[in-house]
Amino acid sequence: MQLVRSLQLVLLQVLGLLINQLSRRYEFQADNFAVTLGHAPQLREALKKLDSNNKSAPNVDPWYSAYHYSHPPLLERLTAIDVASKKTR
Numbered sequence: 001m002q003l004v005r006s007l008q009l010v011l012l013q014v015l016g017l018l019i020n021q022l023s024r025r026y027e028f029q030a031d032n033f034a035v036t037l038g039h040a041p042q043l044r045e046a047l048k049k050l051d052s053n054n055k056s057a058p059n060v061d062p063w064y065s066a067y068h069y070s071h072p073p074l075l076e077r078l079t080a081i082d083v084a085s086k087k088t089r
Helices: 002-036 040-054 062-068 074-088
Strands: none
């Protein structure tokens, strides 16, 4: 019985990590779509406003963020928006 519980715990941790990574991937895809529609400046401002309202940490460890956060931190998203903006020009 103890072995089953231990395996469940490990499985839940792995599934949680995979679900977070999938969610983060979707966020980057959505941001990229907004950039391709020409809404990069508005997206940047909206993300900054959301971030200031949420009072999240501006500089998060990438490993911690990848494991615990379902959404990418602001700096990662802004960097990805800048990269996507340069590609669409």
